Amino acid sequence: MSKKKPPSVKVKKSSAGLGLYAMEDIKKEAFIIEYIGEKITTDESDRRGGKYLFTLSKDYVIDGKGRTNIARYINHSCRPNSEVEIDEDKWTISVYAKKNIKAGDELTYDYGKEYWNEHIKPYGCKCAKCTEKK
Numbered sequence: 001m002s003k004k005k006p007p008s009v010k011v012k013k014s015s016a017g018l019g020l021y022a023m024e025d026i027k028k029e030a031f032i033i034e035y036i037g038e039k040i041t042t043d044e045s046d047r048r049g050g051k052y053l054f055t056l057s058k059d060y061v062i063d064g065k066g067r068t069n070i071a072r073y074i075n076h077s078c079r080p081n082s083e084v085e086i087d088e089d090k091w092t093i094s095v096y097a098k099k100n101i102k103a104g105d106e107l108t109y110d111y112g113k114e115y116w117n118e119h120i121k122p123y124g125c126k127c128a129k130c131t132e133k134k
């Protein structure tokens, strides 16, 4: 998968606060953005806490709270249009398009069960899939 020309994206208001939106059409499987941050140990991440901790491996976590990490604005969805690929050797977290995405669409990926149960379930999931059921 090529990382040569990442598509243009923009932080905008969404149903869940702020979100990250595609500014151009993105083809399925295309690289979108890297989740960047400080690499810390899981012990350190337990000390710090925070919403932008991204588990990289058993021992390491990326703390993506930095302002340059606009991937942190990507919201959770139970029916996401993007997915995350973790490279434990290179210590990178990359977001790829899971399906064809249209300009103007909000980018979402599945945060995983652990995060969902801890941070989303108590407030109710606001993703498109969960809100349409009601």
Ligand SMILES: [Zn+2]
Pocket (backbone or CB within 6 Å): 077, 078, 079, 125, 126, 127, 128, 129, 130, 131
């Ligand atoms: Zn949901």
